Amino acid sequence: MLAARTQELLTAFVDGALTRRERKAALRLLNESSEARTFLRELHENAHRLKQLPAKKLSPDFAQSVLATIRERGLQPTPTQVKPTARRTPRWAGIAVAACVLLAVGGGFFAYRSQDSIGPIAQGPIEVDTPKPMLNTGAKLALAEVAQKVPQLALEVQAQPAVHLSMVAKNDGQTFDRLSEAFQDQGIQLVIDPEARVRISKGQPVFVYVENLKPEELQKVLQSLDKSGRQATFGAMQIESFSSQDAEQLGKTLGVSREQLESPQLPARRPTKPETRPLTAERLAVAVSNQAVQSPQSKRFVQGRSAVEPGSLRVLFVINPE
Amino acid sequence: MTDDARLIAECLQGNAEAFGTLVSRYQDRLYNTVFRVVSRPEDAADVVQEAFLHAYQSLHAFKGDSGFYTWVYRIAVNAAITLKRKQRESLRLYAGPEGTAIDPADPSIHTQPGHALEMAEDERCVHQALQELSTEHRVVLVMKDMEGQKYEEMAEILQVPIGTIRSRLHRARLELKTILEKQEKLGE
Numbered sequence: 001m002l003a004a005r006t007q008e009l010l011t012a013f014v015d016g017a018l019t020r021r022e023r024k025a026a027l028r029l030l031n032e033s034s035e036a037r038t039f040l041r042e043l044h045e046n047a048h049r050l051k052q053l054p055a056k057k058l059s060p061d062f063a064q065s066v067l068a069t070i071r072e073r074g075l076q077p078t079p080t081q082v083k084p085t086a087r088r089t090p091r092w093a094g095i096a097v098a099a100c101v102l103l104a105v106g107g108g109f110f111a112y113r114s115q116d117s118i119g120p121i122a123q124g125p126i127e128v129d130t131p132k133p134m135l136n137t138g139a140k141l142a143l144a145e146v147a148q149k150v151p152q153l154a155l156e157v158q159a160q161p162a163v164h165l166s167m168v169a170k171n172d173g174q175t176f177d178r179l180s181e182a183f184q185d186q187g188i189q190l191v192i193d194p195e196a197r198v199r200i201s202k203g204q205p206v207f208v209y210v211e212n213l214k215p216e217e218l219q220k221v222l223q224s225l226d227k228s229g230r231q232a233t234f235g236a237m238q239i240e241s242f243s244s245q246d247a248e249q250l251g252k253t254l255g256v257s258r259e260q261l262e263s264p265q266l267p268a269r270r271p272t273k274p275e276t277r278p279l280t281a282e283r284l285a286v287a288v289s290n291q292a293v294q295s296p297q298s299k300r301f302v303q304g305r306s307a308v309e310p311g312s313l314r315v316l317f318v319i320n321p322e
Numbered sequence: 323m324t325d326d327a328r329l330i331a332e333c334l335q336g337n338a339e340a341f342g343t344l345v346s347r348y349q350d351r352l353y354n355t356v357f358r359v360v361s362r363p364e365d366a367a368d369v370v371q372e373a374f375l376h377a378y379q380s381l382h383a384f385k386g387d388s389g390f391y392t393w394v395y396r397i398a399v400n401a402a403i404t405l406k407r408k409q410r411e412s413l414r415l416y417a418g419p420e421g422t423a424i425d426p427a428d429p430s431i432h433t434q435p436g437h438a439l440e441m442a443e444d445e446r447c448v449h450q451a452l453q454e455l456s457t458e459h460r461v462v463l464v465m466k467d468m469e470g471q472k473y474e475e476m477a478e479i480l481q482v483p484i485g486t487i488r489s490r491l492h493r494a495r496l497e498l499k500t501i502l503e504k505q506e507k508l509g510e
């Protein structure tokens with residue numbers, strides 16, 4: 001039985017995805033081990049069998065049926081012009097479902113509330129329908145516990161549906177992979193600014209901002225991160241209100257005013273019919289640094305923002321590498 | 323200006339027929355990929371149609387940074403992944419008491435009576451093995467081995483880091499190898 005590392009080397013060899021050094025190591029291995037040669041031959045054969053699968057085709061009138069559907073549904077290319085819109089329920093439901101956005105930012109400002117310095121922040125009276133509030137207690141909670149109590153958290157923040165979640169992450173290089181997978185499972189794509197990668201590799205905080213996240217989606221994201229936490233990536237979490245300082249600094253990072261952050265300007269879109277299937281490709285995710293210069297990712301994020309969905313949350317994750 | 327770009331410009335000027343030309347041009351490539359991911363021909367056709375409709379509505383947003391095919395391919399692949407995920411959740415929901423059907427089989431084409439006979443034996447084996455993989459693993463194998471995509475392109479389309487693509491492909495190849503070996507043993 002070949003070692004796992006050897007198998008990995010050989011599968012990457014099949015894909016032609018080795019560095020020069022790895023390729024040399026693979027060739028040396030193949031020269032020395034008949035087992036490795038057999039393993040590689042089988043991988044190649046399987047890949048070849050996949051390539052040989054016959055091409056499937058649609059009926060020749062498929063294009064006409066697409067055009068007929070366009071006419072039936074009255075579809076048109078939607079202008080990308082941006083219109084200021086009040087904070088209200090979007091009617092373009094099909095697209096709206098897919099329009100949650102997520103932004104991860106790396107930088108120094110939000111570190112003013114690192115794991116060690118987080119304290120309660122007064123946000124005015126909040127109607128709390130539970131004897132043990134989760135918000136602004138300063139308590140460090142396990143991700144599983146937070147996930148379980150997300151519905152309660154949503155109730156606590158209903159007056160201002162935004163939260164600031166601080167969590168610890170081991171600096172093991174897996175942080176973005178775990179986050180990407182957790183969000184992707186909810187149909188949200190995480191686009192990462194290179195600066196954010198650099199910062200987390202240096203042990204500096206990284207920030208992930210999500211809009212229009214449904215409580216149940218937050219629950220699943222946390223559950224997913226909790227699973228990965230058992231593999232030593234994510235630790236305990238503190239929950240706080242999304243403060244005015246958060247809003248101000250995040251607005252600067254994105255190049256929008258605080259007001260715009262609270263109530264995004266919407267691209268004009270035509271309503272879609274209920275039968276139109278929502279497509280996950282519309283769910284944007286981007287990671288940027290908090291430098292004054294706007295990255296392509298932050299611009300893309302801002303351009304793709306959508307109206308606030310009732311019952312959804314805005315969440316700022318603060319990831320503090322150990 | 324490429325021919326695709328010219329057709330897109332015509333669409334934006336109100337000529338929907340130009341979009342029909344784009345659909346005709348890419349429908350089969352797209353369908354072939356999506357079919358191997360979702361398995362059922364009717365689902366694959368639905369996904370491809372919705373991807374084209376979505377692309378049509380979003381033509382203004384198409385910046386031309388990538389080709390039209392890459393753009394609509396990304397929409398379709400992600401829609402196919404979503405569909406498979408929903409099917410899996412739906413099957414679990416209706417699978418009866420907890421624990422009785424932890425990982426039910428997909429309602430795939432290979433389970434339909436008569437269809438297996440229509441497929442060549444090796445195609446049937448490989449297709450079936452492919453369907454036994456998780457959606458994530460199946461997608462990367464289809465993209466890599468059938469479409470010849472590079473890691474970078476796959477990472478961009480699936481919006482995951484390149485390292486994730488590499489590790490998924492690694493696990494997918496091992497899993498496929500194991501399934502095909504089991505099939506061969508059963509067939510002996």
